[in-house]
Amino acid sequence: SYVLSQPPSVSVAPGKTARITCGGNNIGTKSVHWYQQKPGQAPVLVIHYDSDRPSGIPERFSGSNSGNTATLTISRVEARDEADYYCQVWGTSSYQVFGGGTKLTVL
């Protein structure tokens, strides 16, 4: 089965840029989606199809995908961005998976 690897945690100071990676074999050939999940809440889609932002998601959120790594970038990080972030790829049942999640801490 397909495996997506995320760092367990990322820390960033307010106003700085956070980058959360998602590694997978040739992930650059697949569509990657990113979700934000705050404690006790359902996930929220923040990036789809590698780099598209759904309506209502701040422009501070961006995504890229190439080679073996997809990246979620959050610019000018705010306290409200503190959450768990998950990447996802979609294909056949053998690789419709989520990454293990990254806890973003705003210092």
Place this chain on the structure above:
Amino acid sequence: QVHLVQSGADMKKPGASVKVSCKTSGYSFASFGVSWVRQAPGQGLEWMGWISVYNGNTDSAQKFQGRITMTADTSTTTASMELRSLRSDDTAIYYCGRVMVGGATDYWGQGTLVTVSS
């Protein structure tokens, strides 16, 4: 507005089955799929499967195949997921979500806590 409202929390004994429903509104039900994702306590998201409401086709993660049934009723715009032969490690919050072409889930239900305990 788009809404997905799930059935309430449930408690089951090992070996039993559970059925979680997901009542949708605010969009063309047959134009999107419905995915099912679960989250064990303190753990990450786990994709379980999805159903194409348009044609009823389903696809599920290998670990659930043979144990999961997903349905969609277009007359009530409600999707359902049944998981059989429950074990204690099936204790989790179960989410339904509206799936776009390409697999992104853009709207989610509020989650249903299923507890499996003897």
